[in-house]
């Protein structure tokens with residue numbers, strides 16, 4: 214059987230670059246499409262020597278032309294960290310709406326299976342805990358995070374529309390906080406912020422009193438879950454994340470402990486609409502995909518720390 218051709222939008226980003234590697238490793242032809250607005254070519258430069266890897270510099274909100282056959286379209290393009298989407302509100306709305314439309318149109322034209330990277334942010338500041346897929350969420354559409362949350366909710370609706378109306382084979386993954394190598398040091402997310410601060414000996418900035426919770430999943434576990442979902446028959450949204458929940462204060466303390474840093478914790482104001490709790494209910498992923506995370510937080514954090522050490526040293530040398 215000929216090897217599949219996979220298009221990954223946002224392929225030069227954190228998650229996209231890991232997906233490119235995964236599909237190349239199993240013999241696929243991979244087209245990595247990105248406009249590099251929040252991504253970095255360095256995330257994929259080690260793949261440039263591979264003849265099955267193709268980079269296409271393109272904004273996915275514009276008409277997408279891809280020659281030849283396509284078997285899978287994985288739509289991951291979008292600013293993803295709160296400071297990125299607060300700085301790029303219109304681009305975030307456009308890539309979730311127009312970009313998803315273009316990517317779905319392409320999948321339809323090519324007869325390809327489509328998978329969208331959705332998010333736990335669809336649940337907003339949740340009133341159901343842990344979050345199950347049938348919970349409709351508690352999102353403030355006109356708050357600062359609304360540009361991201363509503364773009365993703367629209368993207369899910371558009372995906373279901375293409376499935377129901379055009380019969381496109383679609384999959385929706387609701388990704389919960391994921392961490393690992395190739396996150397951007399300055400993207401403002403808790404993990405890069407804390408690791409950078411701990412490694413530089415600066416105080417760790419915990420927003421609010423730090424009692425808000427998150428549940429962190431190591432990137433390799435997430436990629437495995439996405440891969441299984443893509444190859445499953447499950448059309449409705451599926452949570453993929455690690456249910457090991459902790460407060461942000463505990464998370465900051467864990468980073469200080471692992472780095473052996475002398476940093477202390479300092480508190481900054483809590484951003485508007487910051488969800489108070491978040492934990493995926495992964496019963497469906499367990500049942501339908503036979504998937505659950507396997508990487509323990511300490512192990513994942515150690516692997517990530519090696520990466521951030523390099524980044525912090527590089528920054529210091531500039």
Ligand code: NAD
Nearest residue numbers: 223225226227228248249250251252272273290291293391
């Ligand atoms: P990232 O910023 O590292 O990657 C996103 C990539 O999309 C970047 O390379 C960026 O340049 C590209 N991009 C953005 N707009 C584009 C456009 N208009 N045209 C082409 N490329 C564009 O972020 P990430 O953490 O890898 O997130 C990837 C996807 O997963 C996003 O859709 C995000 O919403 C989703 N997601 C991520 C997480 C997480 O914890 N990392 C959680 C939930 C959902």
Ligand code: UDP
Nearest residue numbers: 295401402403404406418419420425461487
């Ligand atoms: N956070 C923090 N300090 C930081 C960055 C983030 O306390 O320097 C908090 C943030 O307010 C949120 C949690 O950490 O409660 C996770 O934030 P992140 O931006 O990583 O992801 P989110 O889940 O909010 O999208």
